[in-house]
Amino acid sequence: MVEINSTRLLDDLAALRQIGGHGTGVVREAFTATDLEGRRWLARRFAEAGLRPVWDPIGNLFGLPPTGRPLVLIGSHSDTQPEGGWLDGSYGVICGLEIARAAQEAGRPGIAVVSFADEEGTFEPLLGSRVWSGELPFSAILDRTDRNGRRLRDILAGMPELITAEQVSPQLFKAYIEAHIEQGLVLDDADEAIGVVETIVGMQHVEVAVIGDQNHAGTTPMNRRHDAVMGFVAFAHAVDEAFRSEAGPSTVWTFGRVTVSPNATSIVPGRTDAMLQIRDPEQARLNHLAARAVSIAENISAKGAVQIRTQVTAKLPPAPLDATLVSTLASAAERLSPGLWRRMVSGALHDAVPVSRIMPSAMLFVPSIAGRSHCFEEDTRPGDLVQGCTVLGAAVESLLLLSP
Numbered sequence: 039m040v041e042i043n044s045t046r047l048l049d050d051l052a053a054l055r056q057i058g059g060h061g062t063g064v065v066r067e068a069f070t071a072t073d074l075e076g077r078r079w080l081a082r083r084f085a086e087a088g089l090r091p092v093w094d095p096i097g098n099l100f101g102l103p104p105t106g107r108p109l110v111l112i113g114s115h116s117d118t119q120p121e122g123g124w125l126d127g128s129y130g131v132i133c134g135l136e137i138a139r140a141a142q143e144a145g146r147p148g149i150a151v152v153s154f155a156d157e158e159g160t161f162e163p164l165l166g167s168r169v170w171s172g173e174l175p176f177s178a179i180l181d182r183t184d185r186n187g188r189r190l191r192d193i194l195a196g197m198p199e200l201i202t203a204e205q206v207s208p209q210l211f212k213a214y215i216e217a218h219i220e221q222g223l224v225l226d227d228a229d230e231a232i233g234v235v236e237t238i239v240g241m242q243h244v245e246v247a248v249i250g251d252q253n254h255a256g257t258t259p260m261n262r263r264h265d266a267v268m269g270f271v272a273f274a275h276a277v278d279e280a281f282r283s284e285a286g287p288s289t290v291w292t293f294g295r296v297t298v299s300p301n302a303t304s305i306v307p308g309r310t311d312a313m314l315q316i317r318d319p320e321q322a323r324l325n326h327l328a329a330r331a332v333s334i335a336e337n338i339s340a341k342g343a344v345q346i347r348t349q350v351t352a353k354l355p356p357a358p359l360d361a362t363l364v365s366t367l368a369s370a371a372e373r374l375s376p377g378l379w380r381r382m383v384s385g386a387l388h389d390a391v392p393v394s395r396i397m398p399s400a401m402l403f404v405p406s407i408a409g410r411s412h413c414f415e416e417d418t419r420p421g422d423l424v425q426g427c428t429v430l431g432a433a434v435e436s437l438l439l440l441s442p
């Protein structure tokens with residue numbers, strides 16, 4: 039029986055929280071001294087738990103069981119946003135560590151743990167998991183710099199651990215499971231303890247350029263203007279109205295990176311650029327909504343006040359998680375938290391996205407109090423942290439029993 043030690047779980051979470059601790063939050067950006075201190079602490083904890091700490095060339099840290107073929111890889115990331123919470127990522131890594139320990143104590147050493155490098159995008163979002171899963175070529179990102187101008191190549195060259203870095207073949211693992219805080223309101227609003235993620239949303243970006251006529255703001259009458267900001271506002275409003283009636287239950291859309299040129303009050307603006315991001319768990323709906331935005335732009339352009347150019351750029355397909363793993367998690371949740379769990383969609387991206395393209399993967403969520411995350415207020419009740427790990431441990435135990 040894989041028996042989770044709740045004190046050990048909460049103590050390890052509290053200890054990791056101290057590294058880069060900032061009030062109630064944590065500042066541990068990828069590849070900074072505090073991030074490396076945190077991951078060196080993890081490496082020691084892995085070793086104390088009888089797991090061999092292995093760093094791969096991009097700086098992912100694995101804890102591999104000494105003997106036998108690892109069966110299930112459990113983990114997440116331990117870096118944070120520039121202002122982060124104490125559980126985002128760390129929860130999944132420490133859950134993996136606790137389940138690996140508990141499984142060994144139960145005589146079933148088939149669990150490996152991972153802390154993926156730079157999930158939060160200091161150099162590139164999901165950097166470590168995307169390189170490990172082969173989606174992002176190692177050589178392609180070495181000359182990236184962070185916002186302080188540090189080059190990834192130099193940072194990796196300065197890490198003594200990486201002198202003995204080893205490739206860790208994904209073939210070692212039959213499955214990847216990531217526990218994570220929900221970072222949203224669904225579970226907390228419903229007073230539920232567990233979310234079993236069925237799909238991680240896909241994403242499309244529509245680049246928008248609204249072209250008007252730059253002119254004097256004092257002398258150009260209102261009925262003779264071709265104002266790129268007013269054109270953008272009309273477009274954004276029409277998109278919002280259309281999407282509200284055509285969206286699915288999990289669709290979200292956001293306008294960002296809005297720039298106005300020239301950005302002055304005495305000039306009728308000649309150009310507005312923006313980016314529309316759409317997220318949804320279904321590819322067909324993503325395609326439909328992106329096409330809808332393009333046709334709205336064409337309709338507005340046809341009226342002649344402004345011209346709106348669009349281009350559908352980033353297309354990230356949704357990541358459906360493995361049906362067998364999902365139902366294993368679901369039955370453990372129903373057994374241990376009857377009536378207090380649900381199947382759900384993840385609107386946030388996680389390391390499980392790239393990993394799910396190369397092996398069966400699953401995710402389990404615990405509630406975030408008031409849905410807060412990527413801020414110092416981020417928190418989860420201790421009982422929920424323990425319950426999530428217990429449910430995941432029970433699910434992993436049935437997987438281990440299935441394939442000895």
Ligand SMILES: [Zn+2]
Nearest residue numbers: 126127157218
């Ligand atoms: Zn995270």
